[in-house]
């Protein structure tokens with residue numbers, strides 16, 4: 633398929649989903665096709681790890697429900713803090729929630745409840761065993777969320793807390809009209825800035841690495857990239873890495889069909905191989921079950937599993953032979969003596985494999 637030989641820079645121009653185009657630009661800019669699966673046990677460790685490994689990755693994957701001490705406050709909690717780190721380092725946040733239920737239930741799980749995933753995670757994923765209507769349900773929820781933000785901003789009233797209490801961007805403050813939001817969903821008193829809404833309203837709006845941001849002394853590492861779009865994206869769980877996985881070819885094919893039906897919302901797949909096959913497929917593939925052999929050991933494509941069903945392939949095998957775009961690495965990095973330098977090792981290997989695929 634053409635996308636196997638296309639550069640990420642090219643795919644940043646041609647991908648159907650705005651967030652996918654943005655992600656390809658990040659990949660090109662950071663020379664990284666690495667996603668860290670940040671499966672640590674506390675919110676504190678998560679934030680520290682995200683800050684340290686941020687420069688090496690383009691996606692940070694979370695399982696919010698295995699983190700103790702997750703702070704649910706929409707403005708100051710763990711989601712908002714992660715989103716700030718995502719802007720600082722230039723990565724997207726992927727909550728690995730694996731939704732599977734009827735449409736109405738997944739809508740509520742995605743947008744409401746304690747975690748309010750849609751507020752801080754650019755990307756989430758779904759298992760479509762329950763039928764592909766739930767993809768439409770999630771897509772509708774995302775569209776409504778986006779519309780709600782614009783609506784809330786337009787209709788918000790009255791000056792509230794000084795904007796300086798909330799924003800650290802002095803440019804934005806000068807331009808800002810402070811408004812107190814309607815109490816749409818129990819978040820009375822939060823402040824939005826009309827002129828800077830796409831920059832500062834939602835915690836997870838995007839990496840914000842504009843020049844002015846950089847000039848203000850913020851330690852943004854990859855200046856020069858524009859704002860991420862205010863879109864949300866879904867990955868379909870099309871294939872799994874685990875031993876004895878029950879997902880059939882038919883199931884995987886149904887994922888491909890569902891993806892094509894919702895190009896404006898489905899960014900691509902969590903899969904074990906490239907699934908683009910129609911000429912105009914522009915989906916992205918992310919692949920877990922990835923590990924390097926310990927330094928010094930020879931690389932032969934596979935690495936021993938974890939004894940609990942997880943199976944591992946090496947970055948080069950996944951990228952060059954299986955055709956994936958982004959490798960998802962958890963314990964390979966987290967359990968290393970020095971996670972940031974191990975992340976760099978994976979980034980370099982992953983990028984080299986991508987360049988090798990193009991050649």
Ligand code: 6AU
Nearest residue numbers: 669871872873874902920921942961962963
């Ligand atoms: O690198 P590991 O084995 O420490 O972690 C792999 C991560 C875990 C899994 O929940 C997740 O990847 N995962 C997924 C995802 C991303 O959906 C699918 C799959 O098939 N296998 C898998 O391990 O957080």
